[in-house]
Amino acid sequence: MKAVIVGGGIGGLTAAIAFHQRGWQVEVLERAPEFTEVGAGLVVQPNGLRALDLLGLGDVLRARGLSDPLPGIRHKSGAWLTRIDVDDLKRRFGQWVTQHRADVVDLLRAGVPVDSLRPGTEVREVRTDGTVVHNNGTSTADLVVGADGVHSVTRRSVWPRASAPRYVGYTTWRLIAPPQPIEGHTETWGRGERFGYQRLPDGRVYCYMIVNASAGSRGDLAHLRERFADWHDPIPALLSSVHEDAVVQHDSYELPDLSTYVAGKVAILGDAAHAMTPNLGQGACQAIEDAVTLAAMVDKLGVPEGLEAYDRARTPRTQMIVRRSRQFGAAAHWNSATLTALRDAVFPRLPQSFIDRTFAATYTWTM
DSSP states (O other), X not given: OEEEEEOOSHHHHHHHHHHHXXXXXXXXXXXXXXXXXXXXXXXXOHHHHHHHHTTTOHHHHHHTOEEOOOOEEEETTSOEEEEOOHHHHHHHHOOEEEEEHHHHHHHHHTTSOGGGEEETOOEEEEOTTSEEEETTEEEEOSEEEEOOOTTOHHHHHHOTTSOOOEEEEEEEEEEEEOOOOOOSOEEEEOSSEEEEEEEOTTSOXXXXXXXXXOTTOOOOHHHHHHHTTTSOTTHHHHHHTSOGGGOEEEEEEEOOOOSXXXXXXXXXXXXXXXXXOGGGSOHHHHHHHHHHHHHHHHHHHOHHHXXXXXXXXXXXXXXXXXXXXXXXXXXXXXXXXXXXXXXXXXGGGOOHHHXXXXXXXXXXXXX
């Protein structure tokens, strides 16, 4: 049996490993000239690690360095808007790991046979009979896995009438700052903007900034330094410590719900199926869950029945996460002074049970 996987990011490589470990021949088609990731951090949450455990990779990541979950939200002054019992979260749900995205991709790539990797391959069309047309010819398979991101060629080929991804109204900058003394993981909210940072295992600091903006608008490092100049320490210092070429910006998109993630011999996963806002940090984790579920179902039941089982398992869960991610971030992006003042007054009084419901639904995944 053969699987052709379109896209060599985290979801695609995880799928390749999952099928390869079950004895399938795999072929991974990646448009970029090499398998790598941009300079940004990645928090692998308990559900993602649990999925990687099924491939024997969870403990490999854990050994590289554990991290704490987000302990709460701060105001730009540094005052806490809400606090979360980090130790309780870890006792109940498991561990968190923060890594450079490129290091995670390197780990996954090492689990795929070298002769199965096809960088520099631009897919032009995917057909439901298992045919993939690309710049280097044609590939055929018993199963095609579309893991090619929010602007997926696989999805557009197989579901040409599906709604296009919608811009959610904010853009994101990411960067890696040199090692600095910081306290754990922090996210700070202002009016229509937020700043988060977390230490990587080597001491460097992963930072992200999410700001209300029109689609396609761009801002350089000087703009970010000015925008966050009066925010609490160490935010200004983090921005002062990096050069322009360290900053990566991209707009945030969400995919309207699809009725199905499968058709014929094709399945889509990750952002190709359910692109979501970054508010819960679940994009990569959901792609990993998708990949291990897809391989297990198809290998056990065969392609037609396995795809149906994958669809039943993944469509409701991922679309629930999409909704919760959107809802969780909404208050962070209020622009109104009145609404943000109300938010800042109410958030410290939120009961722990309100927060627990979101965490429990997200982290307690099992296949």
